[in-house]
Amino acid sequence: MSLDNKFWNIKFETMPRNEIKNLQLKKLKSTIKYAYDKTPFVKKSFKSAGITPDAIKSIEDYTKRVPTITKDQIRSEAGQSRDLFGGYLSVPFEKLLQFGVSRGVSGERTFLAETENDLDICSEMVARGWYGLGARKSDTFMVDQHVSASWSATARKALSRIGCLAARYSTVPPFWEVMFTTYVRLIEPNVINQPTWLLIPAIRKFIKEGINVDEINSNLKFLSHCGDLLSEPVRKRNEEFWGVPLYDTIHIPEVHVFGSECPEKNGIHFWEDLMLVELLDPESNEPVGQGEKGEVTFTVFDIEAQPYLRWRSGDMATMDSEPCACGRTHVRAKYYGRKSHTVKVNGGSIYLRDVEEALWKEPAIAFKPYQLVKFKVQPQPKLVVRASYEPEAKSPDELKKELEQKLGSELGVKTEIEMIPPEEVTKTPLELEYLLPKNERFPNQGHLFKRYIER
Template identity: 30%
Template sequence: MKYLDPRIEEMPRTEIEALQFKLLKTLVYRLYSFSDFYRSRMKEHNVHPDDIRSLDDIVKLPFMYKKDLRDNYPDGMFIGGQEDLVRYHVSSGTTGKPTVVGYTHRDLENWAISVARGLTSIGLGRRDVLQVSYGYGLFTGGLGLHYGAERMGATVVPASVGNTERQIELIQDLRVTAIACTPSYMLHLSEVAEKMGVSFERDTRLRTAVLGAEPWSEKMRARIEGSTGIKAYDIYGTSELSGPLFTECSEQNGIHIWGDLAYVEVIDPETGERLGPGEKGELVITMLQKEALPMMRYRIGDITSFEDSVCGCGRSHVRISRIQGRVDDMLIIRGINVFPSQIEHALMSVPELGEHFQIVVDRKGALDTMLVRVELKSAQLFSDKLDDLIRLKNKVAHQLRNNLNVAVDVELVSPETLTRFEGKAKRVIDRRVL
């Protein structure tokens, strides 16, 4: 099957744009009528839904930011009541407060359709067995791929994360043909498989990997494909938009953003001006059909560029390039978003610690590691017992683990030993080579 929905996927660009305009109008009226947040934000910007007379008029609308979600925690930006929701997902936030995303039945349906179209576009279908090795739970990765693959008719192995040897046995025993996981986990899997004497090419039917939730590169793709014989495809999304949503197609030449679900802009992060095709800037997405938690001109913070020519696969929708970085200091560790401000927040709750810390991110084998070096507070009561220091170190690690949902190594250091910075502190050392 080439397309999941040929009518939409091959729709001429002018028709897509007409549809987008119609959906945008509806969205803006709906937000203005039912959302206190969006109405007041629009009023601040002197814009009324009647001002939106063409698709290009979208530039008149205000941006929204991750901060808005945080300020309205947990559900201040939702439209409708809890009775309309069928699910929550929760992702870690920037200062300890998480981001909560609610879904109506239709939101889940559109999410699954988006993923199903993407999986179809890379050549998967009913004859495939897809192992979902993203985390299941509050994180959107596992369930997002799960329902998308089921929607397409593939057979899902909901393996979730961890227990790598067992995962490799499942790949063999259940004749798994495709896997969805983070690129670093894919590398880890192939290393473990090699140790077990399993060759994916010789001993399994695994030929496709759908990789995302953390930054990776063409170099890494070449490495994965070269060492495993598996074709690797990029998938993109964030929890605020629903979760993993959009993938590359078999052409491996940009991620298709389904125009009936999302409107793409790339802007200059400094001026907010719109950029043209091929120009690198900050991605802004408007979710055209999202019900429970609408997203209008949402500045995700990811850096990319867009391409609006028709793809070699025949699909007419706008494509974005692989994500090339962040406009802020967000780190992605084993698929989890981590902001240095969250780390600071967690450390400051421990009275024995000073204000200075350093984050060292590295990749050991295929897995991301994060080390937090933190100074002890000077002139404090310190017991002289190693046990107490070890307990303190464990307490800090536990605190960070709870706040970030990622395991962290902790190193306690003496006061005044970490480098001081004049102006903006450079607290992150990222040694990963992607």
């Protein structure tokens, strides 16, 4: 493959870092002015901070002086003002391409809106990612449109730009495994874009029916994961079964962000000519250093409908700004889980990725539902994990002892494992990540949350 054929937009994907920074500042200034002039929420927050757009002369000024924003702030403003968009709609309704609501995975839903321009910006991000992974003209791309209306429209636009055929389908309970496996056999796609919460059960179904992947589809080029945390045990299992690479991607509809791994699989690339990405300490709000974990915060340039400034995603990650071996020069992120799903033990933080990658190495509980227990008062004295298992594999007592030693050693904290039958962990695909109220069956274990689907 020639160098040009590796990239959708070689000029911007390989832009030198100093040129990226100069372009960012230029775009940032115009984005700030537009948001200030058009968006009531931004004007109000700037007034509270005692600043105007003219005060922002550099990216450092921006990150030090402009307030961050969260979903909770938008929800609060919407509730007080009775404005669906919480003061964060910058165009008249007639200019919108579409609007709707978020999936509400971390609380009440928020209203999302986008113009044709906003769709173009995000679809450019998607086209760069998927083309870089090997999607080409005339490929059939299987995309689950059930994920969200915003994602469905963005994915279709990106595939149209590349020249791929979008095979749209929807998987809904209670027949989602049957529907997905049937579609794979009928469509015979070159690429499947799907959360792993559906890919893993599909593998079980194919194996149960004695079906080999070559009998299903010999045209498959790669899998594009979306919608939840991708741990290495999950990646490895899928790649072993499907016989093709599985790449991680992320889509954040509120801010029109899409990021994707490249064939090197060393982090999710975010296109910095189209956005500013920050990594902030969730408590101090200060920037963290390279290699340190922080909350991913976005400002996407030139968005018309909802030009969010310094949007805090609630996701924890590390970032690397060194050029990638693939030739791209943009920052890469490795995700660890939701900020709200982090537990503190012995002065350190334990993330979902840490637990899942240690837990699912054990064959008796690999890919079985689990729950990380988060105490109401943090830090907590020990790590507590509720793990389901195959009763035939090992005795619960034996498995409990092995897992406590293993996780304790790998994570460096005192660990308690509670062995539970799978039915005690709800596994509904449409239920995403919720903080659960105190469970009466476990009165001394604080608040539990589910980990099985989306970041």
